[in-house]
Amino acid sequence: MGAMESTIKEVCKRYGNSRARLMDMVRDVQEQLGHVPRESFALIAREANTHRVEVESVVSFYAFLTDKKQGRVVLRLCDDIIDRFKGGGEVGAALCKALGIGFGETTPDGGITLDKTPCIGMSDQAPAMMVNDTVVTNLSPEAVPALVEALRRNPDPQALVTEFGDGNNADPLVQAMVNSNIREAGPVILANYRKEGGLRKALTQTPDEVIEDIKISGLRGRGGAGFLTGLKWELTRQSPGTEKYVLCNADEGEPGTFKDRVLLTERADLVLEGMTVAAYAIGAETGIIYLRGEYAYLRRFLEEKLNRRREARLLGNTILGREGFNFDIRIQMGAGAYVCGEETSLISSCEGTRGDPTDRTPFPVVKGYMVSPTAVNNVETYCCAARIMDMGPGWFASIGTARSAGTKLLSLCGDCERPGIYEVPFGTPLGEVLKRAGAEDVACVCVGGPSGQMVGPAQFGMGISYEELSTGGSVMVFSSQRDILEVAGAFMEFFVEESCGYCVPCRVGNVLLRSRLERVRNGEGTKGDLDYLRRLGESVKFSSRCGLGQTSPNPILSTLKHFRPVYNALVKDGGGTVNKSFHIMKAVEQASAIAGRRSEIFHA
Amino acid sequence: MSDSVTITIDGRNIEARPGQTILEAADAAGIYIPRLCSHPDLKPIGSCRVCTVVVDGRPQAACVKPVMDGMVVQNSTPELLQHRRNIVDMMFVEGNHFCMFCEKSGNCELQAMAYRFGITAPQYPFQFPEKEVDASHPDILLDHNRCIMCARCVRASQELDGKNVFQSIGRGFARKIGVNGERALGDTDMAATDKAADICPVGCIVRKRVGFEKPIGQRLYDTRPIGSDIEEVRA
Structure with missing residues (x-):
């Protein structure tokens, strides 16, 4: 038996040779072999009781999994627009120079692979990159040669971390140079709180009473969609099924969002307490935290939290002495796929398949993980739930607005003095938030990430809330020095990259939107192109299957709405019938190459 | 109930x-x-x-x-018809569809849909992606140029043939239909008798050597528009 074969056998056995754990298997195989070789697909399939093509399907879906040989060290430079504006491009160029390779390549000695990746949740300390699972923040081009040299001497990425960040980032199990950057704590989530107070209180009530309290509190999902949490729990509880599940969506992939990273670092117990309350209310025995691959550096820390809670009888059987209340949590690692933040994709991924979304009839509350009733909630939502149980639903409902109860954690980044985490009551005007963050010269704010809205000063008086400016947490600030359409273009690139490709409008439409926006940005567009962008954008929004495609045209549609003069200036000469984007020289290039001679008519 | x-x-x-x-x-x-x-x-x-x-x-x-x-x-509604037209256009430009040279012409549901919607040329620019042609199987041709990723073959193989010959691989614009073999369709257990061989709505999966048995002009959608069989139920 070859080395590869024995590795695979061992890995698959670790997960009970269960097909549902295929994600974990291929992740572990890659960790041990450096990649998932094509020759291993059939072996893994045999051990996991599935088909070869299913393994290929999973490996080819996730950005962090690959069948190509990689270096022992993989550098993933964050290619988010915030990072680009903070000098990410120069850092990238410095990396290419120091390593002597381009992006997507590996050094000739097989030591280091260089790659780019979308937002890694470090926009408040950009530019940043992942070095394997280790995060390096506040990069500068000047620091790159020494960094590369250090990696050549010692391929252990952790050796790059000489100073730890604030709070629990210095915990022995984290040891990250990441900073939590909590700028303003509010009364609900970041205030000092009674540990396990919510859980203890919940256990004095019946599950139905707990659900009633969550309903009365008005808590809505903090991931952005804003579904009523109490109703979700009630539906999950009422749906027939012997097994029920509580899932925590920690796949914080929306560019510019990093509040869940901070919650998992600084309020991990509160998150877990909230999940346990949910389990009690719903009648679930199993919970899963879906942790995005970018946050792998928090995994050991969270595993230890789970262990401590098991020891303290806060997890496991007979929780806090309550006969019949058994609940435990496992961590499912993601592997670089934004779409997995969509709850049905997240469930697919937890089941070990590619992260394609599924149809939402039936909804996960009826048939979710393992075809059983499942409540999927955001990290922040669980924190709120635990606090509501402790402090009472009336207290929570009294904060915020009538339709948006409580506080919201905002991840502020971009052109402001004090990027970081702000916990504000719902209804707080955007302008107020900007002031607190020290953002003075602001031309545009992207609220809710690329899938949200890009707004201008005319909208700064609007409040952060589900009914006005809705956000899962991302607030990106752009000064008057920034090209707003460069931002929109970067967002479209992001969606093209992250579309799962399942449905036509999202798979194709985003590609078309991106290239037509590019044409306009190049000054080669016409007024007709603006109409094209709007109509195409509306079709993609209207027809796409999941939240990704239903929101992906927003960067274009919201800038067309709020920043029309920017577009108008770019197309002002384009009223005639001349198609400025057509270049005859370029068009005959390929034919000339084939013919082996230049065109008689069109030549330079 | x-x-x-x-x-x-x-x-x-x-x-x-x-x-x-x-x-x-x-x-x-x-x-x-x-x-x-x-x-x-x-x-x-x-x-x-x-x-x-x-x-x-x-x-x-x-x-x-x-x-x-x-x-x-x-x-x-006019709005829905426009969205549908747009989607059909997208399918044409994301692949390499050359109806006039395609053996599926006249039996192709995508082509028929375009005719039903009155599409003569797509409004979006052709993307001209590079796609593979897999002719490794003795009886069946797999031409990715014409694939619209409907996954009928994936489902037919699983649900009707009790096999698992096809599955989606990759993601986004690079998504494609993969086969359950080391290299190509010829390495799989696909058989000419499989239902999956006849379920493709376009010319992506076709049988070899029978392409022009029925002349163009006498094919399914040459004589009546797609959907008319359903609409006749009403009459």
């Missing part, structure tokens, strides 16, 4: 059975809702989005949405 529900499609009341999808109920009532990925023998997956209708004000894929009593469905 009652054994019948009533829904409205474009103002017309129709009876449906609980458990039916909107598409199935419409078919039974002689109302054609255009579709490409859906096939009566396969579980619906809602990937092409051509069958998108408006249900109580919200867009939904009719092939996957179950009927509920009192549902109000819009199918034939």
Whole structure:
């Protein structure tokens, strides 16, 4: 038996040779072999009781999994627009120079692979990159040669971390140079709180009473969609099924969002307490935290939290002495796929398949993980739930607005003095938030990430809330020095990259939107192109299957709405019938190459 | 539970059975809702989005949405027809479709859909992607240039043939149909008798050596538009 074969056998056995754990298997195989070789697909399939093509399907879906040989060290430079504006491009160029390779390549000695990746949740300390699972923040081009040299001497990425960040980032199990950057704590989530107070209180009530309290509190999902949490729990509880599940969506992939990273670092117990309350209310025995691959550096820390809670009888059987209340949590690692933040994709991924979304009839509350009733909630939502149980639903409902109860954690980044985490009551005007963050010269704010809205000063008086400016947490600030359409273009690139490709409008439409926006940005567009962008954008929004495609045209549609003069200036000469984007020289290039001679008519 | 529900499609009341999808109920009532990925023998997956209708004000894929009593469905509005046209256009430009040289011409559902919608040329720019042609199998040709990623073959192999010859691989624009073999279709257990060999709506999966047995001009959609078989039920 070859080395590869024995590795695979061992890995698959670790997960009970269960097909549902295929994600974990291929992740572990890659960790041990450096990649998932094509020759291993059939072996893994045999051990996991599935088909070869299913393994290929999973490996080819996730950005962090690959069948190509990689270096022992993989550098993933964050290619988010915030990072680009903070000098990410120069850092990238410095990396290419120091390593002597381009992006997507590996050094000739097989030591280091260089790659780019979308937002890694470090926009408040950009530019940043992942070095394997280790995060390096506040990069500068000047620091790159020494960094590369250090990696050549010692391929252990952790050796790059000489100073730890604030709070629990210095915990022995984290040891990250990441900073939590909590700028303003509010009364609900970041205030000092009674540990396990919510859980203890919940256990004095019946599950139905707990659900009633969550309903009365008005808590809505903090991931952005804003579904009523109490109703979700009630539906999950009422749906027939012997097994029920509580899932925590920690796949914080929306560019510019990093509040869940901070919650998992600084309020991990509160998150877990909230999940346990949910389990009690719903009648679930199993919970899963879906942790995005970018946050792998928090995994050991969270595993230890789970262990401590098991020891303290806060997890496991007979929780806090309550006969019949058994609940435990496992961590499912993601592997670089934004779409997995969509709850049905997240469930697919937890089941070990590619992260394609599924149809939402039936909804996960009826048939979710393992075809059983499942409540999927955001990290922040669980924190709120635990606090509501402790402090009472009336207290929570009294904060915020009538339709948006409580506080919201905002991840502020971009052109402001004090990027970081702000916990504000719902209804707080955007302008107020900007002031607190020290953002003075602001031309545009992207609220809710690329899938949200890009707004201008005319909208700064609007409040952060589900009914006005809705956000899962991302607030990106752009000064008057920034090209707003460069931002929109970067967002479209992001969606093209992250579309799962399942449905036509999202798979194709985003590609078309991106290239037509590019044409306009190049000054080669016409007024007709603006109409094209709007109509195409509306079709993609209207027809796409999941939240990704239903929101992906927003960067274009919201800038067309709020920043029309920017577009108008770019197309002002384009009223005639001349198609400025057509270049005859370029068009005959390929034919000339084939013919082996230049065109008689069109030549330079 | 009652054994019948009533829904409205474009103002017309129709009876449906609980458990039916909107598409199935419409078919039974002689109302054609255009579709490409859906096939009566396969579980619906809602990937092409051509069958998108408006249900109580919200867009939904009719092939996957179950009927509920009192549902109000819009199918034939100018807005919906435009969205569908746009989607069909997208399918044309994302692949390399050359109808005039394609052996599926006349039997191709994508081509027929375009004709039904009056599309003569797509409004979007062709993407001219590089795609593979897999001719490794002795009896079946797999030409990715013509694939619309409807995954009918994936489902037919699993649901009708009890195999697992196909599966989606990759993601986004690079998504494609993969085969369960080390290199190509010839390495799989696909047989000429498989239902999956005849289920492709376009010319991506075709049988070898029979392409022009029936002359162009006498083929399925040469004589009548796609969907007319369903609409005739009403007459």
